[in-house]
């Protein structure tokens with residue numbers, strides 16, 4: 001019998017509903033059958049160390065044997081050292097020395113799956129605001145306690161109606177466009193929304209304009225769907241519509257971030273917005289408007305969304321709660337032109353049917369009672385302070401070796417290197433500084449020019465931001481000075 005010198009060191013786990021075992025009915029009396037089944041499963045690792053075995057009553061019911069047979073089987077297992085009984089808490093599978101295990105090791109998961117960065121200047125991180133957590137917990141609890149029968153069935157493929165109504169009101173008040181809540185569709189993130197639209201409205205091989213530089217995650221979504229990505233340059237006015245018309249006038253869609261171009265931070269001018277909408281009308285193309293961080297503006301009012309300037313029938317507006325509340329919610333929404341709605345819903349029904357409904361009501365309540373607006377105001381102050389601290393530290397440490405572009409909106413800033421450095425300069429500086437940052441060159445398709453760093457300042461602690469900015473600034477200065 002195996003020895004059990006390190007018994008009970010494994011964490012305790014609750015009893016499974018049914019043990020995944022079949023008894024060998026030819027293996028002697030009922031007690032021996034149960035003992036043999038459990039022993040085999042413990043030795044080959046199907047029943048893991050620390051697992052609480054079901055009560056004798058429950059197991060007797062599962063196997064259709066007398067309860068006393070299970071009592072005897074458990075006693076045998078204990079005397080073998082394969083299980084431990086703890087008065088008042090049950091019988092647990094003991095920890096066995098590794099060589100006893102007979103199962104083949106599970107195939108290892110590929111190591112290539114990269115986890116997102118979390119240290120400064122990781123993008124996409126927001127502040128875990130204690131007030132938000134408290135309010136969200138309370139609102140969720142209230143909603144769950146009031147949940148009716150409907151929540152236990154399949155829901156509207158567009159998502160919870162109260163949340164859609166609140167989103168429509170929010171967009172009218174904050175983004176200047178009025179939409180019908182019936183055309184709002186809740187999705188699990190902007191990429192999810194994009195994927196649904198692509199599948200519903202485009203064909204593999206269709207050309208799609210993509211801002212260059214642009215948001216690489218969206219670029220990958222387009223490419224993986226078999227679309228032909230057409231890079232369109234971005235200048236100080238946003239996407240260059242005329243350049244797009246020259247390159248591919250008959251593209252079927254354009255993916256754009258007009259409010260706060262990713263990564264340059266440019267706000268698309270009204271003249272360009274109008275030109276883009278006119279092109280889309282003439283080409284019968286869809287405009288995929290990604291409005292990912294408009295709530296955090298630090299100066300001046302935002303320009304109206306494309307969807308609000310009369311492009312309503314060609315524009316698919318994509319908004320998200322990822323910056324507003326937190327990316328972990330996986331909560332975003334689209335406002336679809338009526339002409340696209342049915343097709344997108346048909347596609348959704350082949351994906352996830354409808355979005356999760358349990359949290360939706362709670363978020364709607366936070367919007368309705370004004371908490372969301374208050375949260376935005378408080379976070380704006382916090383993020384602005386984070387931005388200013390990072391900018392000041394970068395300027396102090398880097399001197400003239402970095403040009404800082406401090407944004408009027410959003411949660412990332414740009415730090416640009418001078419022209420004429422080697423192609424791997426930014427990567428070398430990043431490695432030297434030991435910070436997490438995307439490079440401008442990583443967001444380019446065809447565009448050229450000086451490289452730089454895209455620095456997320458959102459949810460990071462100010463002291464950490466200052467330390468990371470100082471490290472990056474010093475590394476850039478050392479590198480640039482050495483080449484002067």
Ligand SMILES: Cc1ncc(COP(=O)(O)O)c(C=O)c1O
Pocket residue numbers: 123124188189190191192215257262290292319320321322327331332
């Ligand atoms: C341009 C852009 N679009 C979309 C997103 C993410 O949206 P979601 O979390 O809803 O997919 C981000 C996140 O940083 C972004 O930078």
